[in-house]
Amino acid sequence: MTPAKFLAGLAACATIGSAQAAATITIINANAPGVGFNDTTAVAPVGGNPGTTLGAQRLFAFTYAANLWAANIDSPIEIRIQASFEPLSCTASAAVLGSAGTADIFANFTGAPKPNTWYPSALASKLANADLAGPPAPHIVARFNSRLGLFADCLPGTQFYLGVDNNHGANIDLVTVLLHEMAHGLGFQSFTSGQTGEQPDGLASIWDYFLLDDRTGKHWIDMTNAERVSSAVSGNQTSWDGPNVSAAVPDVLAPRSNLAVSGPAADDAAGNYEVGDASFGPPLGSPAVTGQIMPVVDQPGGTGLACDPLNAVNALAVNGNIALVDRGTCNFTVKARNVQDAGAIGMIVVDNAPGPVTGLGGTDPTVTIPAVRISQADGNHIKLKLLKRSRTASGVIGALGVDPTRLAGADAALRALMYTPVVYEPGSSVSHYTTDMKPNQLMEPSINGDLSHEVKPPRDLTLPLLKDIGW
Structure with a gap:
């Protein structure tokens, strides 16, 4: 048997809870008195979590998530997760919610399906039908951010939701984060370096x-x-x-979102384009939202940011059409609201830098039109076909929908x-x-x-x- 230490463990710990079904998962407390799982701050029960202290609610959510995993995997060997809440990287606008991974990796153990191959500790123990970590050592080590939303410099106004009913609203659902990180610990991770390629x-x-x-x-x-x-x-x-x-x-998986371009003026820009979905507004579906593509032009260089309410010329152009705007300066939701207020039936955001297509972030329940993002190269290609247009028509038709042949x-x-x-x-x-x-x-x-x-x-x-x- 070849063992290797993959993720350093935490401090001395004590068992505080377990979940048992098709597998037994034991949570081990690595927090000092008064913090993390031991935080005695009084709280009201919430969302099916009966705890009356912050520490008790954290433990209940942990056990709930562990129960969900225990019900879905099989192992004759107890799985031990060493867990703690502690200060992690955090700013006023971004935060590390948590991190987890296997405590050890093992190869060439009795029962290994493949020789000379690393397996995470919990899985290796299952396959070997023996506790390769050796109790009381953990199979998984997990850390979660104790400062989230509780300090002015750590995502103020956003906290972990400790209920177990997923009714988290604008907060971050702790059970979901726990399920994610526990999956990493169970083996949803690469041990081969993607930076160097080394095994x-x-x-x-x-x-x-x-x-x-x-x-x-x-x-x-x-x-x-x-x-x-x-x-x-x-x-x-x-x-x-x-x-x-x-x-x-x-x-x-659902059909892939798609921008189909056609029309008498589309010329060689006709075809299907990869798009990034928006986290706001309605999802793309069938039938597609179809209209002429009209650019917003509100900058000296001929671009359009749509960060302010559209002037009369731009409002006339996008009314009843799909607005084409450029990324930059303001939030995507602001752009969407402004073109929507001017009567646009959809929005296409052209990226302002080369690179692969990604989505549009943000939340605004008042946005009711679909919005997508396309690459800078695709956007520039479409823009060329929009140079010859009237004030209300371009002859370039866009259809915001899905491609049923791709997922x-x-x-x-x-x-x-x-x-x-x-x-x-x-x-x-x-x-x-x-x-x-x-x-x-x-x-x-x-x-x-x-x-x-x-x-x-x-x-x-x-x-x-x-x-x-x-x-």
Whole structure:
């Protein structure tokens, strides 16, 4: 048996709770008296969480999330999660909610399905039918931000919602965060470095067998270090080639959002365009929202930011049409409200820098028109066809809808895409699903407000991936 320490443990700890079903998950308290799980600050019960202190409510939410995972996985070996609430990276506008991972990785143990291959501690123990970590050592180490929303310099006004009914409103649902981080600890993570391509001690990770570079058709297990580095920044060109995930993709993922351009003036700009969805406004669907594409022009250089109410000329142009605006200066929701107030039936945001397409963030329940984002290159191509237009018509037709032949977050072969942005993001790249998935998935790199507490189909693809690696 070859063990390796993968994630350093925390301080001395004591068992404080457990969840038992198809697996037994024990939560171990690594907090000092008076903080974290031991915080005695009085709180009122909320959302099915009966705790009357902050620490008790945190523990109840932990146990609730552990119960959900315990009911979905099988293991004859107790799974121990060493957990704590402690100060993590945080600013007034962004915060690390939590982090978790396996405490150790093991290879060449009795019962290992593949030789010379690293497995996370909890999974390795299940496969070996023996506690390879050795009690009382944890299999998973998890930390969560104790400062979130409680201090002026840490996302003020936003807190962890400690109820278990997912009725979190504008706050961050702690149970969802816990489910996400526990999944990492169970093995939803790469042990091979995406920055260097190097494998720990020269041995492959079980993850490497299923990561497929769509450009080359090669799995990470068969790549050189340099090829793995390239794949980790492939920009939505690396997929998960596991049978359980692939079988579940058609039942979980929705058709991909699409901008179809046509019309007498479209010329060589006619065709389908990849778009990023907005987190506000109605989702794209069928039938498509169709209208002439008309640009907003409110800047000296001929661009249009739509950060202020539209003047009469621009309002006349977009009324009853799809407004084309440029990214920059103000929030996407502000742009959407301004073109909506002028009568636009939809909005297309053109990126202001090269790069892959991403979504439009923000929340505004008053936005009732669909909005999408397109790449700078695609936007500039469409803009060229809009140069010859009247005040109310362009002859370039846009249809904001879906492509029924493609699934959001899947490649052409309907394999789930992984998160591989063109700039490597430590802790996020490779070890998450792409952000392009619809509906949003638990194991995307950010926690989205529309997530449920489901971890399996037909809502979610987390459990199928864990089954692919051996659960």
